[in-house]
Amino acid sequence: MATIAGTVRTTDAKLLRFALRLDAMGTGANGAVYLVVAAIFGEMFGLPAVFLYPIGAFLVAFAAAVFFLASRPTVSRAAVGVVMAVNIAWVAASAELLIAGWFPLTGLGTALVIAQAVVVAGFTGLQFAGLRKAA
Incomplete structure (x- = not known):
């Protein structure tokens, strides 16, 4: 289970690859939904569509990069460290969004923000475990 110049060999990275692919699929699906139904989400969750469109585009691009990785x-x-840092920033921004009250979230909107933060934290935990296992 050797590492070579800051990389993990294919045979050592099954959990890590699983965690990255899971992150990519969840993130990409979330971003695509934001792009397709931003106006509907805006009303349902109290998040303006003008906010969801760029977030959706970022999520789709980020998902593509994670899947490529x-x-x-x-x-x-x-x-992988960059992916984990972005995920941690997402969780922190979610908490800030709730605490600061940036938007007039509905109850569903609050639940969505919390659920996404929990899922993203889970992705990050799996990625961390995958890195440790591959060490």
Whole structure:
């Protein structure tokens, strides 16, 4: 289970690759939904569509990058660290959104923000476990 220049070999990274792919699929689906039904979500959740469109575009692009990372013959530890940092920033921004009251969230909107933060934290935990296992 050796590492080579900050990378993880394919045979050592099953959990890590699983965590990255799971993150990519969930993030990409979430971003696509934001892009397709932002106006409906805006009303249901109290989030303005003008906010959801760029977030959706970012999520789709981020998901593509994470999926690409997971598909490489070797996985860069630094790149996984960046993915984990972005995920942690998402969780922190979710908490800030709730605490600061940036938007007039509905009850469903509050539940959505909390659920997404919990799921993203779970992705990050799996990625961390995958990095440790591959060490």
